[in-house]
Amino acid sequence: MAVKKRRKRVFTSPIPFSWQTSQFREQVSVGSSLYTDMLKVPDHQVAGHKAGNGKLGPLVDNSGRFYKPLQGDERGSNEVSFYASFSSDTRIPVHIRRFFPNFYGTQLVEASDGSGLQPHLVLQNLTLGQVNPSIMDIKIGSRTWPPQATEDYIHKCLKKDRQSTSIPLGFRFSGLQIYESKESGFWKPEKRSIKCLSADEVKLILRKFVSSHVSEKMDLKPDCTFASVVYGGSAGILAQLLELKAWFEDQTIYHFYSCSVLMTYEKELISYGKSPYAEIKLVDFAHVVEGKGVIDHNFLGGLCSLIKFISEILTMPDECTTESSSEDFQKNRISEGGTP
Numbered sequence: 001m002a003v004k005k006r007r008k009r010v011f012t013s014p015i016p017f018s019w020q021t022s023q024f025r026e027q028v029s030v031g032s033s034l035y036t037d038m039l040k041v042p043d044h045q046v047a048g049h050k051a052g053n054g055k056l057g058p059l060v061d062n063s064g065r066f067y068k069p070l071q072g073d074e075r076g077s078n079e080v081s082f083y084a085s086f087s088s089d090t091r092i093p094v095h096i097r098r099f100f101p102n103f104y105g106t107q108l109v110e111a112s113d114g115s116g117l118q119p120h121l122v123l124q125n126l127t128l129g130q131v132n133p134s135i136m137d138i139k140i141g142s143r144t145w146p147p148q149a150t151e152d153y154i155h156k157c158l159k160k161d162r163q164s165t166s167i168p169l170g171f172r173f174s175g176l177q178i179y180e181s182k183e184s185g186f187w188k189p190e191k192r193s194i195k196c197l198s199a200d201e202v203k204l205i206l207r208k209f210v211s212s213h214v215s216e217k218m219d220l221k222p223d224c225t226f227a228s229v230v231y232g233g234s235a236g237i238l239a240q241l242l243e244l245k246a247w248f249e250d251q252t253i254y255h256f257y258s259c260s261v262l263m264t265y266e267k268e269l270i271s272y273g274k275s276p277y278a279e280i281k282l283v284d285f286a287h288v289v290e291g292k293g294v295i296d297h298n299f300l301g302g303l304c305s306l307i308k309f310i311s312e313i314l315t316m317p318d319e320c321t322t323e324s325s326s327e328d329f330q331k332n333r334i335s336e337g338g339t340p
């Protein structure tokens with residue numbers, strides 16, 4: 001039986017900044033000729049607003065696109081403006097573009113909360129084709145609000161920055177899932193249990209990410225078995241972070257407040273002798289502002305701090321990290337999915 005595909009209407013959002021470009025308008029019109037398959041809730045979203053249970057959140061199609069609903073306030077239009085500006089800015093080197101999701105304009109699609117057609121950013125689905133990806137969403141920067149934010153918003157963010165590792169370490173986990181095995185599945189700790197960690201607990205999680213086991217029950221220290229293939233090597237995560245850092249040492253075009261580094265890899269591929277496709281991408285540009293000729297020291301500082309943690313895992317893979325001591329962390333070791 002032929003599947004009837006419905007044509008989606010195109011949304012043209014008002015772009016508040018000077019960043020709106022003719023290329024963006026072209027991308028929107030390309031979007032208008034697209035047909036999208038049935039949309040569904042993503043299998044591997046680790047942070048942010050999630051669809052399901054009548055809530056508004058991102059959706060994916062079968063052809064590799066990720067539909068992120070535009071938040072009704074200036075955050076939605078700001079993120080569209082960023083993508084529009086970034087995708088047409090000839091100052092961005094090609095090797096840096098690969099760290100950002102491809103942008104395909106905006107479209108009106110049926111929202112996940114049942115509210116009807118709503119504007120969505122159409123992005124590259126970063127987990128397309130991945131079966132059991134291990135993923136960490138790491139929000140970079142000790143400060144997560146942009147300069148023009150309201151007092152209320154600053155207060156809300158500052159509270160989270162203070163309670164989490166953002167202020168002491170310059171980054172925090174927003175969400176993560178680590179694949180262990182067919183039997184035990186993923187370790188996907190609750191959001192609140194990964195927000196208030198000590199530096200040692202952060203080290204532990206970064207080690208677990210590249211270890212063969214993540215199960216707490218076994219009471220084993222992370223073995224960092226996959227550190228060299230995931231974090232190390234000329235194309236590994238550390239090399240990618242260093243490449244990104246080199247750009248941040250120079251670029252003064254944007255300031256990336258509250259933006260995350262998303263790290264992914266496929267553990268199972270390693271056992272087949274294949275590359276685990278370890279990569280980093282930047283996500284969430286709702287609070288990006290113009291850099292006005294000034295280095296983004298907030299993002300750069302957080303990135304350097306993360307790089308230091310990962311470098312140490314490579315240079316000292318056997319170093320003993322103390323097991324988690326935080327009570328909240330201990331209590332929430334059971335994954336959302338019931339494993340391990």
Ligand SMILES: O=P(O)(O)O[C@@H]1[C@@H](OP(=O)(O)O)[C@H](OP(=O)(O)O)[C@H](O)[C@H](OP(=O)(O)O)[C@H]1OP(=O)(O)O
Pocket residue numbers: 047048049071075139160173174175191258284286
């Ligand atoms: O809704 P909340 O309270 O979970 O807060 C969201 C944050 O979740 P958190 O509680 O910090 O883990 C959320 O953080 P994550 O991306 O999940 O780390 C965002 O900061 C989101 O704000 P925005 O869309 O980036 O402006 C935040 O959304 P808003 O509340 O600002 O809409």
Ligand SMILES: Nc1ncnc2c1ncn2[C@@H]1O[C@H](COP(=O)(O)OP(=O)(O)O)[C@@H](O)[C@H]1O
Pocket residue numbers: 042044045046047048049050058066068101123124125126127137175260262283284285286
């Ligand atoms: N382009 C993408 N492809 C696949 N997954 C994505 C993409 N962008 C974001 N995600 C997933 O969604 C989560 C939240 O994204 P984000 O843009 O930060 O949303 P929010 O603004 O709601 O915080 C990320 O942690 C990641 O798991």
